[in-house]
Amino acid sequence: MNPKILIIGASGQIGTELTLKLRQIYGNENVVASDIRNGNYEVMQSGEFEILDATKSERILEIIQKHKIQHVYLMAAMLSALAERHPKKAWELNMTTLFNVLDLAKDRHIERVFWPSSIAVFGPSSPKQNTPQDTIMNPSTVYGISKVAGENWCAYYNKRYGVDVRSIRYPGIISYKTNPGGGTTDYAIEIFHGAIKYKEYQCFLKEDATLPMMYMDDGIDATIKLMQQKPFAEYNSYNVAAISFSPEEITGKIQKYIADFKVIYKPDSRQEIAESWPQSIDDSKARNDWEWNPKFDLDTLVKEMLQGLHYKI
Numbered sequence: 402m403n404p405k406i407l408i409i410g411a412s413g414q415i416g417t418e419l420t421l422k423l424r425q426i427y428g429n430e431n432v433v434a435s436d437i438r439n440g441n442y443e444v445m446q447s448g449e450f451e452i453l454d455a456t457k458s459e460r461i462l463e464i465i466q467k468h469k470i471q472h473v474y475l476m477a478a479m480l481s482a483l484a485e486r487h488p489k490k491a492w493e494l495n496m497t498t499l500f501n502v503l504d505l506a507k508d509r510h511i512e513r514v515f516w517p518s519s520i521a522v523f524g525p526s527s528p529k530q531n532t533p534q535d536t537i538m539n540p541s542t543v544y545g546i547s548k549v550a551g552e553n554w555c556a557y558y559n560k561r562y563g564v565d566v567r568s569i570r571y572p573g574i575i576s577y578k579t580n581p582g583g584g585t586t587d588y589a590i591e592i593f594h595g596a597i598k599y600k601e602y603q604c605f606l607k608e609d610a611t612l613p614m615m616y617m618d619d620g621i622d623a624t625i626k627l628m629q630q631k632p633f634a635e636y637n638s639y640n641v642a643a644i645s646f647s648p649e650e651i652t653g654k655i656q657k658y659i660a661d662f663k664v665i666y667k668p669d670s671r672q673e674i675a676e677s678w679p680q681s682i683d684d685s686k687a688r689n690d691w692e693w694n695p696k697f698d699l700d701t702l703v704k705e706m707l708q709g710l711h712y713k714i
């Protein structure tokens with residue numbers, strides 16, 4: 402039997418594509434999308450959509466009961482760069498929404514929860530290369546602090562109350578359907594728009610700021626695959642890796658198709674965030690535990706992005 406699913410944050414970058422893929426797999430009637438604002442046309446048209454402020458627990462419960470929801474994907478969050486501008490608001494949003502969902506799961510209104518973590522859990526003292534699953538985590542951003550705290554709370558609810566909650570530490574997710582907002586890895590999406598529209602892009606990171614990244618399809622596959630596993634013995638927030646690249650490297654790949662594309666480097670405060678994060682990730686635990694395996698490398702990612710944005714190659 403297909404589970405009845407609720408996506409919270411279905412109008413965001415990952416939420417949009419996750420909703421569409423889950424509807425394709427489980428049927429439009431089994432996947433309810435929700436967000437504080439309307440979603441894109443495809444999301445709004447292909448199934449049920451509810452306006453939801455996920456800081457309001459009673460409203461989440463109302464939607465869960467109305468649609469007999471079993472699985473919840475909580476995708477609403479304020480990302481790293483924006484959270485540095487609104488630290489308290491980011492903390493409140495990221496933590497209140499998580500507690501609301503965990504408490505509803507604790508009270509057995511929800512059977513299974515997906516909560517996204519991030520490479521932002523790591524900080525200046527974490528190893529930069531092949532950052533292990535278990536290592537020093539001393540995030541220097543509010544977003545990272547909220548993700549480390551969130552991981553600890555998920556582990557606590559799992560152990561103490563038997564809540565089935567699962568997490569992935571997303572790297573930068575690259576996609577063309579819905580733009581991200583407020584992240585440090587956002588440059589790797591903006592750069593394609595700049596290349597196609599203006600043949601020029603002003604990059605807010607330095608040319609050698611290498612970060613772990615992943616094409617959206619792999620990110621969605623990882624998320625769904627993790628949620629399809631039988632309950633785990635304990636909570637883990639899994640490292641997942643696909644590609645690592647710098648602005649300079651992705652520029653070179655785009656220039657293979659748009660030869661006169663130019664990038665001007667004007668690093669801002671986001672450079673400091675990037676420097677505090679890993680450059681590459683060891684994801685062997687995810688590969689061993691649930692056979693995680695990404696499909697897209699940098700060449701295929703660049704091709705998919707250009708084609709997705711209607712650039713003829």
Ligand code: AKB
Nearest residue numbers: 480481519584585586
């Ligand atoms: C961000 O840049 O804040 C996010 C992330 C890596 O979690 N994309």
